[in-house]
Amino acid sequence: MIKAKILFLSLLFLISFPSYSCGIPSNWMDAYQDIDSGNKWRDSMSKLEKLVMLRSCGGSSMINKSQQTRLLTILTDAMSHKYQYSMMPTKNRDVRNQVRQYRGLIAYEGLVESIYRRFYCLNDAQVNHIQKISQSDLTLFEYFGRSACPDGDTIIMKINAPSGGKIRSKPKGSVLASLRNGLKIMIVGKSKDWYRVINPVRNGEQNTMIGYIHESILVNIK
Secondary structure, eight states: OHHHHHHHHHHHHHHHOGGGOOOOHHHHHHHHTTOOOSOHHHHTSOHHHHHHHHHHSSTTOOOOHHHHHHHHHHHHHHHHTHHHHTTOOOOOGGGHHHHHTTOSHHHHHHHHHHHHHHTGGGOHHHHTOOOOBTTTTBOHHHHHOSTTSTTSOOEEEEEOOTTOEEEESSTTOOEEEEEOTTOEEEEEEEETTEEEEEEEEETTEEEEEEEEEEGGGEEEOO
């Protein structure tokens, strides 16, 4: 009887908090494109919230070529409307803290780039579907560059700070994570004295949180 009550309360908890129903990438692509994804909580979110969840959900799920083409369309739209979407209000309190990290243009671009790199950089040539970002007249591949892509250059540095370092959503922005001393970091760009990085390198795998680390605490690997 006690076990049955515990099981019931556990199920009730999961149902009451829809943030635990993360879903897979195609669910969030449906939601972003205003197609019924089968989940009212998911479909009710703003474009910004849906992008945040697309970055976070689905684990290491792979997507096929047609899904890559679809996602390329979504991310191109996201970048073409960055001034509008980056300032969207948070509708859902379950994801409020996650969304807050991506407020502002630089952090928002980092969010889109995180999704782009998570799915193997969505090389325009690979998916045979070239679209231009409206404000820049560049494709995503041209805009974000080849660094850390399968057919691009890979630059690795490491944290050199006894007390560890911080990865931020933008230069001098909010802290996304604390990183231990000696941790290897994949570099994808630089803005003045801040490196744009992927956090962190894990067994050759790309963890696609794009952020910024100050150059003073990064050194080349000898």
